[in-house]
Amino acid sequence: MTRLLTLLALLAAPLSLHADDNPDRAAQLKTLRADFETAQADFRAAIKAGTVKPDDVGDYPGWAELPTRFLKPTRAIIEAGPADALGLEALLFALGDLGATDTDLFALALKHHAASDKLDSLLGRQSVPVQFLRELAAESPHPKLRLRSQFFVADRAYDAGELADAIKSLENLERDPALKAIPVSENGQLPDRVTQLLYEARHLNVGQVAPAVAGDDLDGKPLKLSDSRGKATLLVFWSTDCRPCMGMVRHEVELVERYAGRPFAIVGVNGDILAGGNFVVLGRDGKPVDGTAKLKVLVEKNKITWRSFRHGHWGSGDETGIGYQWNVHT
Numbered sequence: 001m002t003r004l005l006t007l008l009a010l011l012a013a014p015l016s017l018h019a020d021d022n023p024d025r026a027a028q029l030k031t032l033r034a035d036f037e038t039a040q041a042d043f044r045a046a047i048k049a050g051t052v053k054p055d056d057v058g059d060y061p062g063w064a065e066l067p068t069r070f071l072k073p074t075r076a077i078i079e080a081g082p083a084d085a086l087g088l089e090a091l092l093f094a095l096g097d098l099g100a101t102d103t104d105l106f107a108l109a110l111k112h113h114a115a116s117d118k119l120d121s122l123l124g125r126q127s128v129p130v131q132f133l134r135e136l137a138a139e140s141p142h143p144k145l146r147l148r149s150q151f152f153v154a155d156r157a158y159d160a161g162e163l164a165d166a167i168k169s170l171e172n173l174e175r176d177p178a179l180k181a182i183p184v185s186e187n188g189q190l191p192d193r194v195t196q197l198l199y200e201a202r203h204l205n206v207g208q209v210a211p212a213v214a215g216d217d218l219d220g221k222p223l224k225l226s227d228s229r230g231k232a233t234l235l236v237f238w239s240t241d242c243r244p245c246m247g248m249v250r251h252e253v254e255l256v257e258r259y260a261g262r263p264f265a266i267v268g269v270n271g272d273i274l275a276g277g278n279f280v281v282l283g284r285d286g287k288p289v290d291g292t293a294k295l296k297v298l299v300e301k302n303k304i305t306w307r308s309f310r311h312g313h314w315g316s317g318d319e320t321g322i323g324y325q326w327n328v329h330t
Contacts, residue, residue, distance in 0.1 A: 025077045025086050032077075033093060036070050067098040074098065078105070083112040092121060099127050106132045114139040123148050130156050143178040144190075151194060158201055170198040200327045213322055217307045218270060218295065231263040237311070237328050239271035240291065240298050249302045256305060268308025269322050270295070 046052040047060055054060055077090040091109050094100040106129060113119060119136060122128050123145070130153060137149035154169035173179060173194050180191055203211045213225035225235070236252065238245035252266055272291040298304075311321040323329065 025080055025090075028073065029077055029086065029090055029093065032070055032074055033097070036067070036097065039066055067100075071098055071100055075105075078108065082108045088113045088116060088118060092118060095122055095128070096125070099125070101127050101129075103129065110135050110139065115141055117142045117145060120145050120148065123152055128152075144182050147173065147176065147179055147182070147190060151190060151197075155197060158197065163201060163205060167198065167201045170194055170201060174198060196324075196327050199325075204326060211325065213309065213325070215309045215322060218274070218299070218310060223267075223307055223309055225267060228265040228267055231265045233264075234266045235269065235326075236266060236308075237269045237271070237323055237326075238308075240295055241272070246298070246302070249304060252306075253303050266306040268304070268306060269311045269326075269328075270308040271311045271321075271323065274310060 043052065043060075043063060043066060052060055052062070071094060074090055074094045078087050078094065081087045082091070088109075091105060091113070094102075094105055095109065109119060109122075110132065114136060119140070120142075123133070133149045133153045133156070137146050137153065140146050140149065150169060150173055154166045154173065157169065158166035179194065182190070202208070210225065215223060217223040225233070234252070234255070236245075236248075238248075240246060255264070256266060272295045273289050274292050274295065309322050311323050
């Protein structure tokens with residue numbers, strides 16, 4: 001209780017700077033960052049100790065509001081010199097770490113720092129407006145920022161259900177010579193992400209024909225997804241070491257029983273490490289790990305009567321597996 005009261009007092013108290021009476025802007029920003037990290041650490045410790053508990057929807061009261069008390073003093077640092085290097089660092093702290101959504105701060109970032117490659121740290125955040133991404137793509141002299149900004153514009157369009165716009169943007173990206181000219185160490189596998197999202201946009205949406213999938217089942221026998229054509233088919237990506245996956249099995253069994261004799265099927269895509277698979281894991285004894293026996297036991301125990309493709313082990317770096325074709329990465 002004492003720790004909780006201390007934490008609540010910290011959240012409610014006006015922000016103070018642990019520096020000189022007239023600290024310069026750099027010292028102020030350094031202190032703000034340190035205090036924000038401390039406040040987050042204290043909050044996490046209170047959660048771990050059980051003194052701060054989740055509400056009915058699983059959110060921790062006070063966590064989302066934690067950054068707000070740091071935003072006002074950060075804005076003061078920005079407003080004192082938005083065009084200088086420290087102004088940029090303060091903008092990145094506000095728009096990145098603090099998750100600020102203020103349109104005027106994004107406008108300042110574009111006005112004074114569109115040429116800075118440091119804006120890359122903001123890309124991919126849901127709090128970043130699409131308009132900011134569009135303008136950055138148009139104004140940035142850095143190919144990587146331009147391309148990444150365009151990718152996230154397309155990604156947002158796809159999430160919003162604007163399929164035609166997303167496909168058009170991704171096709172333009174795919175044709176852009178600059179995409180493959182960026183060193184792999186800098187592009188963050190951006191070409192692969194473009195290819196994967198474009199494939200998903202073209203083939204994995206409501207109303208589109210499911211892509212053909214063919215391979216071997218867990219017994220090494222040929223299996224095709226088209227074997228289920230004409231049935232409502234649930235494609236399940238799973239492995240025995242995935243607790244949420246195994247937790248769903250009883251519901252899947254219920255579906256099979258409920259729709260017995262009707263045009264319904266479940267087809268699995270399994271990621272266990274099996275003998276003869278496309279990935280070898282060595283155990284502590286130096287011998288290849290083979291989960292075949294374990295998998296067979298759990299299949300029988302859980303009454304998994306439907307067939308599953310062998311995906312190969314997720315995380316192996318082998319991107320020929322069925323999961324990668326469907327843009328499922330874990």
